[in-house]
Amino acid sequence: MLVNFTVNGRAVQVDVEPRTTLVDCLRSTLRLTGTHSGCEHGVCGACTVIVDSAAVRSCLMLAVQAEGSVLVSVEGLSREDGLTPLQTAFRKHHALQCGFCTPGMLTTAHALLSKEPDADEARIRSVLSGNLCRCTGYIPIIEAVLEARAAYRKKDNS
Numbered sequence: 001m002l003v004n005f006t007v008n009g010r011a012v013q014v015d016v017e018p019r020t021t022l023v024d025c026l027r028s029t030l031r032l033t034g035t036h037s038g039c040e041h042g043v044c045g046a047c048t049v050i051v052d053s054a055a056v057r058s059c060l061m062l063a064v065q066a067e068g069s070v071l072v073s074v075e076g077l078s079r080e081d082g083l084t085p086l087q088t089a090f091r092k093h094h095a096l097q098c099g100f101c102t103p104g105m106l107t108t109a110h111a112l113l114s115k116e117p118d119a120d121e122a123r124i125r126s127v128l129s130g131n132l133c134r135c136t137g138y139i140p141i142i143e144a145v146l147e148a149r150a151a152y153r154k155k156d157n158s
């Protein structure tokens with residue numbers, strides 16, 4: 001089936017089987033391998049991308065369901081000339097080790113702070129509780145997201 005959507009500002013058309021998941025489409029068809037595939041059944045959050053401004057587990061969504069949507073993957077959160085404030089905060093606070101969970105952490109945090117730049121620690125913890133990390137102990141991740149809020153308040157987050 002032909003499916004049309006926008007990803008990271010680029011209009012794309014992909015030819016996928018109806019059963020193809022969005023994560024497989026992103027990684028295998030579009031070669032956007034920054035989106036990681038972990039549990040493949042909605043538990044770990046590693047595959048999280050932003051679909052029409054909402055954080056979505058791309059292993060639980062079919063590619064055909066993305067028809068007409070605007071997607072942002074972790075690649076779309078980067079810029080050419082350096083790190084974004086969220087990425088800078090992750091580096092400063094050592095919020096990643098192996099990095100497997102990091103794309104999902106970044107997309108989830110970006111979706112949250114874009115809508116709720118004043119999210120408090122409890123809210124951030126609640127939203128990120130669906131993203132599993134086996135390395136960091138979560139504290140550095142929470143500290144990084146808390147620090148990044150200032151850039152989202154000023155809308156200086158890209």
Ligand code: FES
Pocket residue numbers: 036037038039040041042043044045046047048057058059060
């Ligand atoms: S790979 Fe999608 S939630 Fe784990």
Ligand code: FES
Pocket residue numbers: 095096097098099100101102132133134135136
């Ligand atoms: S940094 Fe390794 S799983 Fe999170």
